Amino acid sequence: MKLIYTLLVLTILLLIWSAIKPFEYFTWFLEVLPAIIGILVLAFTFESFRFTNLIYALVFVHCAILIIGGHYTYAEVPLFDWIQDTFxxxxxxYDKVGHFAQGFVPAMIARELLLRKEVVLKNNWLNFIVVSIALAxxxxxxxxxxxxxxxxxxxxDSFLGTQGYIWDTQSxxxxxxxxxxxxxxxxxKIHNKQLKAIKN
Structure with missing residues (x-):
């Protein structure tokens, strides 16, 4: 519980920072909205379905990526400007970090839901279905x-963030x-251990 509350407080602090003089308020709203919706869903379902600590930690990281992107816009994050110039x-x-997380984190959420709700009974289908959900x-x-x-x-345009790259959507x-x-x-393997601990 302590970890979950700590992550929630850190997320709220990040949101407050992000809302102070962002690059553009309309883009900020669009970028942070998924994080806010995700936090609200997890809060309202916390008592009826509590995820593993791994999931909450991953959601925090994903929210942080969205919130930082909202503050600067994905095309203007300073660290990645430096990476662009240096390399x-x-x-x-930076948007590719966001889309990597968009697959990484939902995949683990889907995995936990499918296993705990016993939607998938054969493990050899589990990975295929999880990746398919993340891609969807x-x-x-x-x-x-x-x-x-x-x-x-x-x-x-700032929300779309293609930066002139014609294959941005596909990438x-x-x-x-x-x-x-x-x-x-x-x-x-780590996830399985935490799931086993919940059952015990």
Whole structure:
């Protein structure tokens, strides 16, 4: 419980910092909205379905990425400007960190839900279904970005964040897929231990 409350306080502090003179308030709102919705969902379902500590830690990291991106916009995060200049990259690639997390974190959330709700009874199908869910979430988010950009015109350009890269949408979904696969490879054993502890 202490870990969860600590992460919640840190997230709220990050949100407050992020809301102070962001690059653009409309973009800030669009970028931090998924984090706020996620926090509210977890808060309202906390008593009926409490996730493992691993999931809450991952959600915090994902929220932090979204909140920082909201403050600066994904194309203007200072550290990644420095990386762009230092390594002669053609663009600020902070958005790829965000889309990697967009696969990495939802994959583990989906894994926990599928296992604890006993939706998937055969483990050999589990990884395929989890990666498919993560990719579906990524594709749905691209639809949202596209819709916002069409409906708001230039106001949605910072939210879309393509930076002139014509394959941005496809690469975003690729990064999310890679994130989901790496999450399963790296964290499944740790996750299983925490799930076992819940049952005991």
């Amino acid at each position: 002669n990259q053609t663009r600020n690639n 979430i990524s594709a749905a988010y691209e639809f949202i970005e596209w819709g916002v950009s069409l409906s708001t015109g230039e106001g949605g 975003d979904m690729l990064y999310a897929t890679i994130g989901a696969v790496i999450a399963l490879v790296v964290l499944s």
